[in-house]
Amino acid sequence: MKFKEIDVTKSSGEKVRFSLDKLRNSLSKSGASKTVIDQILNSVRDELYQGISTKEIYNRAFALLKKQNSHYASRYKLKKAIYEFGPTGYPFENFVSAVLKYSGFNTKVGQILQGKCVTHEIDVVASKNGNTIIIECKFHSEEGRNCNVKVPLYIASRFKDVKTHWDLKPQETDLNECWVVTNTRFTEDALKYGKCVGLHLLSWDYPKGDALKDRIDRLGLYPITVSTLLTNREKQFLLSRDVVLCRDLIGDSFYLDHLGVSETRKQNILKEVKTLCNS
Incomplete structure (x- = not known):
């Protein structure tokens, strides 16, 4: 069996061709040197077999990285670390709030806002430069679960209700923006609809260059x-x-x-x- 023919199994059950470059890029974000990364890649490559899970590859790479330096291993496990927040979404809401604070926002978690029709519990309310944004956090504690189009559909309707009431009377700040933040990914339909109705979508790897993982690394949060x-x-x-x-x-x-x-x-x-x- 040639190395290039190895297929791996993702957490969703999907089979994809193993990419050495993708693993190299993932390891490079840990801060490890090229020499260390090459050593790990060689070890992992020798242990591959047809149908191996991406989780098993990750665990092996993580163990080898941890032997070299616990700091490298900590950075490498960033995505998994967020899954470890637990079964509830509350720690993730606090985490998103903290990331926004370090970007200059004043934030409050778990706020009740009045809408035109009903009240809504909003995960995070953030204000900056005379503008207020409301943020809905969609946390998944298991890999392979993405946000489908139902999520932005539901949140867009809530935002419309809150904004309608907000605009009825003078406020200290303007409310013109709603964010949806997830620790996983959005489906293509979710992205298409969210962008169409003007929602700000933030996921693990979207938008490119300013995704959740990029903000964490950039701010050291x-x-x-x-x-x-x-x-x-x-x-x-x-x-x-x-x-x-x-x-x-x-x-x-x-x-x-x-x-x-x-x-x-x-x-x-x-x-x-x-x-x-x-x-």
């Missing part, structure tokens, strides 16, 4: 779940205390004391998250 040193229990405890960013933990390190983390381990964890924030 890594979720606490990227840590390779914190346990799952510790991550969930921190998320329950609204500590969603590595930057948050630096300022609220007393939570590690509350968890009973030893001083040596505490310093290693803080070193890891500081390195990420400054990368």
Whole structure:
């Protein structure tokens, strides 16, 4: 069997041809050197077999990267780390709010806004330069689940109802924009409809160059779940205390004391998250 004939199985069940270049690009975002990346690629390539899952390839590459440097591994696992927010969407809403704050917005999470017909619970309300935007967050805790056209259809109608009421009386800010943010992807129909009605769509890889993953890397706003040193229990405890960013933990390190983390381990964890924030 030739290497180029290897097909891999995506989380959705779809079979696609394995791309060494795609894996190389993914690893390069970790910050690892070309030498380290080449070593990992050679190891992974030797272990491929027909029908291997992309998850298995990721796990193997992650393990090899972690052996080299935990900081590289943390950056590499960014997408998976967001899935680790848990079964509810609340930590993701806090995360989106935090990303917008570092872009200069004043934000509030879980706000009730009056519409012309009914009230609506809005995930995030953000204001900047005299303008207010409302953001709906669609979080999926499992890979392979994308936002279909029903999502922008539903959100566009909610936005119309809120805006109609908003414009009935003078407000401190204008409301002219609605965002839909997801940690996965939009289907083609969802993108087409969203753009047609004027929604701002933000997904893991859309829009190109300014997608969610690009904003995280550009601002150094890594979720606490990227840590390779914190346990799952510790991550969930921190998320329950609204500590969603590595930057948050630096300022609220007393939570590690509350968890009973030893001083040596505490310093290693803080070193890891500081390195990420400054990368």
